[in-house]
Amino acid sequence: MLKMADKYKRKMWGWLWTEAGAQFDLENSLGIGGFGYPAMAAVNARKMKFALLKGSFSEQGINEFLRELSVGRGSTAPVGGGAFAKINTVEPWDGKDGELPAEEDIDLSDVDLDDWDTQKDEL
DSSP states (O other), X not given: OHHHXXXXXXXXXXXXXXXXXXXXXXXXXXXXSSSOSSOOEEEETTTTEXXXXXXOXXXXXXXXXXXXXXXXXXXXXXXXXXXXXXXXXOOOOOSXXXXXOOOOOOOOTTOOXXXXXXXXXXX
């Protein structure tokens, strides 16, 4: 993404990144969220229009998407509700991966699995 930002920086485009679900109202106004992540949208705040990346989320896919928008061939739609949603304040990412929840140890000492094979019934 940084490579694409450098490539298109002369367009004077701004960039915003947020994690999925952190900006629920914004996602709804742009129609993002029902088809999976990662997702990318380009927004023209002056015209209140946006375009969604519908191709692959790869360097090549993002490059094609931005190139089409830069020459005016990209497909756009009006921002839902006619105005941008309020941007929520969220905690900044600490740069670390999230931690998995602790798993509880299940005591299986009272379960008898020895008779499992002998209790077969044929139909």
